[in-house]
Amino acid sequence: MKFMMIVKATTDSEAGVIPxxxxxxxxxxxxxxxxxxxVLLAADGLQPTSSGIRISYPEPGEKPKVTDGPFTESKELIAGYTLIEVRSREEAVEWALRMPDPHxxxxxxxxxxxxxxxxxxxxxxxxxxxxxxLRKQVAEQKKA
Structure with a gap:
């Protein structure tokens, strides 16, 4: 089972403050x-949304809308993630509880x-x- 630990953004992470x-x-x-x-598959921090781009699809069949950051809803923003593969939901929770305060x-x-x-x-x-x-091809490309 794969789980993503999504680290929520804060005013500091959005300001680009380095921990x-x-x-x-x-x-x-x-x-x-x-x-x-x-169990670790990937872990990265994300740059602030001031350098981000949001693509939305306001109407079916119409062109997507491109919006440059920054984005304002900081409680909904992501500052980083850790992707793990574990045996159970409980194990994922245990690992998440062990993560230091991300900010x-x-x-x-x-x-x-x-x-x-x-x-x-x-x-x-x-x-x-x-x-x-397709996923096998991606895995093989990573090995090369």
């Missing part, structure tokens, strides 16, 4: 623990969401086979 070294060290130690346990000042908030497996939303065997083949 203190102690927090960087704590996050690195946490990521090392995830690696040792064999270091008591403002941190993590949202934990399970990632769909391709089989969860594709029931057409032909489409599923194409998707599995």
């Amino acid at each position: 203190p070294q102690e927090l960087i060290d704590a996050m690195q130690k946490y990521n090392e623990e995830l690696v040792k346990a064999g 270091g000042y008591g403002q941190g908030e993590i949202e934990l969401r399970q990632v769909y497996d391709v089989e969860d939303f594709i029931d057409n065997p032909e489409t599923l086979e194409k998707e599995v083949t």
Whole structure:
């Protein structure tokens, strides 16, 4: 089971404030623990939305709308993520609870969401086979 720990943005992360070294060290130690346990798939911080681009689809069949950041709803914004693969929801919660306060000042908030497996939303065997083949190609490209 894959889970994404979504680190919510704060006013500091949106202002581009770099975390203190102690927090960087704590996050690195946490990521090392995830690696040792064999559950870490990816972990990255995101630049503030001032450098972001939002693409929306206001009407079916019409051209998408492109909006440059920054975006204002900071409670809905994401500052980073950690993607893990674990055996259960409970294990995912345990790992999320071990993450240091992602912003270091008591403002941190993590949202934990399970990632769909391709089989969860594709029931057409032909489409599923194409998707599995595509994912294998992506994995092979990463190895090269």
